[in-house]
Amino acid sequence: xxxxxxxxxxxxxxxIAACPISYTLALIEGRWKPMILHQLFSGVCRYGEIKKAxxxxxERMLTAELKELELRExxxxxxxxxxxxxxxxxxxxRGESLRTVFxxxxxxxxSDKAVHAPALVK
Numbered sequence: 634x635x636x637x638x639x640x641x642x643x644x645x646x647x648x649i650a651a652c653p654i655s656y657t658l659a660l661i662e663g664r665w666k667p668m669i670l671h672q673l674f675s676g677v678c679r680y681g682e683i684k685k686a687x688x689x690x691x692e693r694m695l696t697a698e699l700k701e702l703e704l705r706e707x708x709x710x711x712x713x714x715x716x717x718x719x720x721x722x723x724x725x726x727r728g729e730s731l732r733t734v735f736x737x738x739x740x741x742x743x744s745d746k747a748v749h750a751p752a753l754v755k
Contacts, residue, residue, distance in 0.1 A: 667738075707725060
């Protein structure tokens with residue numbers, strides 16, 4: 634959680650407001666959000682399917698990231714009233730609109746990684 638009254642937070646908000654690229658990156662920032670969204674591009678997924686596709690994410694982090702993506706209106710959480718708790722996630726229209734952005738990032742990353750992978754920042 635960031636301190637809302639910090640200069641760093643204020644500067645970040647100004648950058649996001651001024652730059653559409655920074656705004657977009659702020660929506661999908663984080664270690665796990667791109668992987669979760671990528672999984673949902675294949676269609677509706679249950680929690681367990683997402684967890685299985687990203688086995689190194691903790692349950693706590695997956696739950697937190699899904700809630701954040703829902704708050705950002707990038708996915709819908711669909712609970713079902715059944716004997717066993719069943720919840721599915723699907724992209725909203727807004728989330729789906731990121732598909733081409735992700736495809737372009739994927740292609741760029743794939744080609745750049747082939748040339749510059751050893752130069753990754755630690």
